[in-house]
Amino acid sequence: MSVADRLTSLGIDLPKPAAPVANYVPFVISGNIISISGQIPMGPDGLAFQGKVGQEVSIDDAIRAAHLCALNLIAQMNAAVDGDLERISRVIKLGGFVNCVDGFGDQPKVINAASDLMVDVFGDKGRHSRSAVGTNALPMNVPVEIDALVEIS
Structure with a gap:
């Protein structure tokens, strides 16, 4: 199945x-x-999520924010x-950062939303190495930021 077909079957229109x-x-x-710069949860109407996970942002909203970053x-x-996503030969690595309260340990669960989407969209080419790091702050007070390294043909 092509990447375009996968996006369609998932109901995804790329922003x-x-x-x-x-x-x-x-x-x-x-x-x-x-090398893709860190992406934040920017939606069609601006920032979709702001705040610290475990304080103003629930884990479910953080997961949605990570999906939007992806x-x-x-x-x-x-x-x-x-526009030719068939040229993506491998998602090499995702670097995930979660703006969270001290003691929060579910960064991997949050960033899984991005990892899952890469596999859903690119199949085995979407399997990657990853970091999932907690931090005390992110730009514009977003709860999640994710960057990536991708191989192309």
Whole structure:
């Protein structure tokens, strides 16, 4: 099944790739690797989630935020390959950051939403290595930020 078919079967319309909010680019292609800058839970109407997990943000909302970050990663991949997601030969690594209260230990559960989406969309090519790190703050007080390394053909 093609990536486009998987997206359709999942009911996913990719969002417009978010523009950078500071002095960086959304992705860099070096050889056959795309390094994608951290994506935050930006929805069609702006930030969909703000706050600290375990305080203002529930774990269920953090999981939804991670899913949205992953959609934004795929949108950046799509931009990098000029709309041909079949060029994605491997999602190499996701780096997940969770803005959470001290003592919160479910970062892997939150970031699983992004990992699951990569496998749902790219199949075995979506299986990746990963970090899931808790932090005391993230830009714009978002609960989750995720970056990625992706191999292309």
